Amino acid sequence: MPLLTVDNLRTYYFTQRGAIRAVDGVSFTVDKGQSLGIAGESGCGKSTVALSLMRLIKGGRVVEGSIILDGLSLLEMPQREFNHVRWRKISLVPQAAMGALNPVYRIGDQIVEAIRAHVRVSKPEAWARAGELLRQVEIDPSRARNYPHELSGGMCQRAMIAMALALNPDLVIADEPTTALDVVTQAQVLKLLRRLQRGLNLSVIFISHDLSTLAQASDRIAIMYAGKTVEIGDTLALLRQPQHPYTRALLGSFPDIKSTGRRISALPGSPPDLVAPPSGCRFHPRCPAVLGICTIKEPAMTEVLPRHYVACHLPSSKG
């Protein structure tokens, strides 16, 4: 029984121009203690998925689909009930930690605030818990008395992770947690997240545009394009044998230091307008192997290899 089941999630934003179909039929599962990476470029909907899970969508709403977390249907429950679930069972590490922290409060205060907003504990108890959490993310607990600007970028990010772990959730969503960090700090934070995931048997949804980051941080990867998932599979299998042309193109666009002389491949065009996306498969205007059927019929996610799903009309090939 997976911990989280997302089925046919559709989240639209409503603007003057029309409905932006940011997430348009996304389904995936996350098992207990497993890390799922969601990869895609800007505008593919990955952050919207995260916000939908946390019921934090502004200017739009979830128009269809279900989210089942540990047997609870997150979308159907009334707001009061969900407030009880939020942060206790599912929490979020938002993008750009430095900006997510209030500059005029100390780190400790902010973690304490997050705790006391959800459970009735005394301030000393909350402070003690905050110290514990900081230790867990490898920050000296005495730093709780520091302000955000006194901490480095990596430490701020870790403080946000600490905040997300405050109430021992089952699932943590990390939205581009290492994007703004230097490569060395990034490595440290990634390793930390992996350790936490394994040590606490935590489920993680790791959102990133960087496939190499996800290669290290997640057990399974879901590739998103234009509001839809196009491929989902175990990390090693997906990276070694990518089935979808977009996944292949994405992999091809990373310069690989380890091998010499490999040319990076460019993908022409740009992601489609989500108010009026292309007919059939949304990737077809940019696909190097497009067939006639691709312009008419949207491909469904099918299991082409064990635990490896692709939404594509092309016959599956060996990557």
Added chain:
Amino acid sequence: MKKLFPLKRTSIFRGKQLYVRAVDGISFEIARGEAFGIVGESGSGKTTLARLILRLIEPTEGLVFFRDRDITSLNASEMKKLRRQMQIIFQDPYSSLDPRKDVFSTIAEPLRVHQLAGDASTLEKKVRETLKLVELPPSESFTSKMPDELSGGERQRVGIARALVLGPEFVVADEPVSMLDASVKAGIVSLLVDLKQKIGLTCAFITHEIGLAYYICDRIAVMYLGRIVELGSADEIIHEPLHPYTRLLMEAVPPLYPDENWASTIVQRGELPTGAGLPCGCRFHPRCTEAQGICRNKEPELAELKRDHYIACHLR
């Protein structure tokens, strides 16, 4: 043949009594037709260096030579003429284009500034040629577009077109793809490589992504906190890094396949110091696993260790 010959250079930004030594004693040469990579993380001074090379910021000390000519002592009008030969591509495609100018005006502006516009049809021709060079449609419907109607990749190409329209010999590319999506990045990187071959462009490529530098550049300089710590051919820097910092960088880059052993030694290596407080002696010593006594006391000089491979370290 020597193209760019910057000598010892120091730039110090004042903050009351404290100085932030953004670029602190850098010397290197770039040969004609070469793609020279400058790799560093934030705070390494690479952005400042980019602007110093082009004299968009004045150096506190030191000289920059372009074609054996000292550009740091030129006056404003001489400098203006020289700018036709040396241009810059900026990092952020979303803020480097004037939001009130359409594509045509943005690319035409350099020509107008230098009175090279000629009549309307000549100007149009030049703009269209440059657009073709960066693989953008030279049509009227495209040139009348405003920046907010363009994608990130298109904007960056317009920025490149603007840099190339005057036909410069030398271009500084300041993190030209770091704000673009992966698939778009590849396109721009390919474009730059093509341009280097097609028009023999000499280029200083600044980035924090060492993999990219390897792909594009012939030689690479690795910067740390205002100084160059290692300098050599791209192949050697990537495959045989000598300086502990370069090694750290190489180790920190995640490979495109899951690797349990990746970055296992990185765990507690501290982070970049911030602000004006620099470590004494070798700037990297607090994070260096091999640091010795001498590293704490004396700053190492950049010295040639192997042929054309320089390193600033006491331990090699």
Added chain:
Amino acid sequence: MLKKRRLAEFWQIYSQRQSAVFGLAVVASFAVAVILAPLIAPYDPGQKVGAAFEAPSWKHLMGTNDIGVDVLSELIFAGRISLTVGIIAAGIITLAGSAVGIVSGYLGGVVDEVLMRITDIVLTLPRLPLMLVMAAYLGAGMWTIIFVISVVGWTSLARQVRSQVLSVRESTFVEAARAIGAGNAHIMVNSILPNIGGIIIANGVMEIMFAILTEAGLSFLGLGDPTHKSWGVMLYFAQIQGAFLRGAWWWILPPGLCIALFSCACNFIGTAVNDLFGLKLGKR
């Protein structure tokens, strides 16, 4: 670069605000009425056409004043003066204030210091007494009023423009212009000015409001030009000729309402333009 499409977009957002459309309608109507004054005014405002202090009637829609002149006709012609003074003074203020703001903000350093200190000095001088003294010294008249309003009013715009320039100056595209080799003058005109145009227009419109109200005030105090009657001068005469005492509201209300209405309209337009450009900037 304004193009039809841009204009259409601009209008689409602008017209969503009722107050903005109302303001524009009012200003347009006033402008038209005032230009067509000789055609639409029922009588010649210089001629006695009825008894003094006649109440409004079908013959004289707004009654007559103390010397038997038709108030409506006088009102329309006075509009010419009020609007002219308002627009010219606002124009001078906008030009001078923008120039100072842009030069000061962009060049910085000594130039900025000097210009800002001058601005400070002008700002700290008490406005009304200063205007009264200058007007008294230069003699009553339309151009005196324009001069006086301009001298005192440019500072606020200068400061606002300067602060906008300070932020635009740091943009990458300005740095790009320098990298191309553009000189300061070129950058100020081609890169800075177009990007703060919105603020200048919005404030310029507000300055019209400021100018008209100030003119009305000065005229009411007797410093206006009696040979070129503005709405404010009408009120002045109304006051000294006893309209208030006699209850001749038809002489007082119309000019007062015109001043208020026009100012209000300018305010609406200015606010809407301000928000619109703020929206456009934040649209990214």
